[in-house]
Amino acid sequence: MTDSTTQAALGRQLMARLDEAALHSLPGPGVTRLFCSDEHREVLELIADWMRQAGLTPELDASGNLVGRNARALAGENTLILGSHQDTVAEGGKYDGMLGVALPLQALQALKEDGVELPYGVEVVAFGDEEGTRFQSTLIGSRALAGTFDPASLEARDADGVSLGDALEAFGGKPRDIPQLARKPESVIGFVEVHIEQGPVLEQRDQAVGVVTSLTGIERHRVTVTGKAGHAGTTPMAGRRDALVGAAEMVVEADRLLNATPDFVGVVGKLEVRPNAVNVIPAEVTFTLELRSPDADVRETGSREVLDACRRLAQARGLELEIESTYQADAVACAEWLIEALEGACQACHEPAERLFSGAGHDGLAMHAMTDIGMLFVRCKDGLSHHPDEAITAEDAERATRVLMRFLSDLEAA
Template identity: 90%
Template sequence: MTESTTQAALGRQLMARLDEAALHSRPGPGVTRLFCSDEHRGVLELIADWMRQAGLTPELDASGNLVGRNARAMAGEKTLIMGSHQDTVVEGGKYDGMLGIALPLQALQALEIDGTELPYGVEVVAFGDEEGTRFQSTLIGSRALAGSFDRASLDACDADGVTLGDALEAFGGSPADIPQLARKPESVIGFVEVHIEQGPVLEQRDQAVGVVTALTGIERHRLNVIGKAGHAGTTPMKGRRDALVGAAEMVVEADKILNATENFVGVVGKLEVRPNAVNVIPAEVTFTLELRSPSAEVREKGRKEILETCQRLAQARGLELLIEPTYQAEAVACAEWLIEALENACQACHEPAERLFSGAGHDGLAMNDLTDIGMLFVRCKDGLSHHPNEAISVEDAERATRVLMRFLTDLRQHRKPAARLEA
């Protein structure tokens, strides 16, 4: 069998696995697989089989992660952690998250078949919840490993009133034991995640892979615009306190500010109107505002401008505006030594791989509290993600698998700086 044939086989097998994982979904377009759901349970059985084929021993941990360890990791040797999340947004794609589970397992299995034994421990983690779709919570599994899990998140409820703690207990997890999952920093080499880019840069560069320099900072706010209801036919237009008109102005102005600011993106993704009747002036509107930037300074300045503009617009229309911060995660930088190690692997595989930052948040935001992080991006068609049409090519699947295999075999040549351990 020639090298090119072997690589093609790896790419095809990886894509077949991703197709199979996508079957574990609620009915409907794309993939919908929520934390602690039947679909979650089903896909873990599949992933556990992949882990065993890669020479790893799978185990469901207390926080709902499926963790596969090689013999060295189980013996307590210093360990490289890889992985990503199994959960999706509603009607999402096949590759967001799942690629970062399937590809490392494919690479490890290929190395084992070749007789290559890695001289360090390896864990691959299928994190339970990163998207926060069911409980509006994020990074539960990765925060557990990093030792930054907030027990208050166990009280979060889904749309049916089920708490995260109860759902996790029913799933086979153990909320009371989550604090014991925290890894010791000195036992970990680093954390590396493979992920689709979820953007157009690699496609514009005509490159299969890219090396990530930083994960963006994210913050979310809930804005409550309060006006006054009235009969839509008898209340004069002048002087109306229409909460929806005011909210609409705020959304448009926020969009203008975002468009005018470099390295700053955001969205109003959810909007609720009360009483939401065809012939009643809206009395109250609640909408979400999410802001992202790899620069804390840019994000803070942009947030200040947007929220001050919203306050001014509310005052001009006689509306009350309540603003509640609901989530914040600061940007984190990838470790230079891991960036260089991934770049070297790309070069050895004749893959151009320029550096770029991630506009999305990932489990690395939490894992950075524990250890150095690195990330390899894989090109996705049209930069599309969180959508049923999310796609990568067989060829790029081959090339990314080959790069990760080279990274793993060469990792012994790279040393984690001691400064990280002393911090």
């Protein structure tokens, strides 16, 4: 294993790689890199180079994932899958997703340079679309690998009217071949993802890493409120069918219910007003509603209460309401044997690593349908994520890389 000087260098090199990846972004604050965009294409060239340095052979698959395989994986031996997503939210940070691509490649390269040959196949996947920022349809790549890809998602369209299928075809993917990407469960050892915590727990504990026990359940809805446009100066206030006022009441009521329910969180993250004119009563408002809970019963009950409240408020104001469910993923548990293996690697590296729950969704939500999943969290400053100020330290990057190296070295072929 590498000495402490080399390990510190690994952290610095990892941070430099993450800085370089962040350059592939749309202009503006933070990092904005969307699925099947020019920035996506550019960053894959960089990641492919990292894969080759780690001894992996890179390949763009039919769903837009970049997959790097070692010789044993290429030969069809049982394989451990590692990875995370390359895409970001609008004006996001450098580390959400990309850390889980760069760090395992850094760890594999260090093991290779140390002369360590792993006795099993390894794949590192840079998933194309986890955030759903462009097409509002998440986990495309991980669902493809898990064998749960829904071809109907190819019809989703971005703000410019481009379909996901057409964008993927232009990117070099092969939408028709996506079903063939499904892995055989018996040939997969498991799936492990490294990710920033996106929360404050590790910082509060003063710990660099943590071992995840489970991933939250998530559902998303697109809510359209329809009223009637009119002249803002000549239409009496009484009797107006103002879609924005109705939508505002719904947002406030959703917030009240979320605050009143333990282990239930959510957000109205996107809102569109039509005709969006300064002197016209809004005729239509569309907003997104995302709801999360680690407890399926809490999420289902809370969702029903929120959506029923929207219906009551719409009826009270004479507004029409359409609710479209756009995404759902149930909470999933990490495999106990992977939790224990990651804990063992932490202990061997003298890293305290208590267990914690993930309040965010990850590619593991999809991969769980096909194989056991495990997850290692890395401390992030102020628990901040989905923001340009998202930050980790070089020291924590090094410590997490060292833990993953130990995990990979200790893992036996299944």
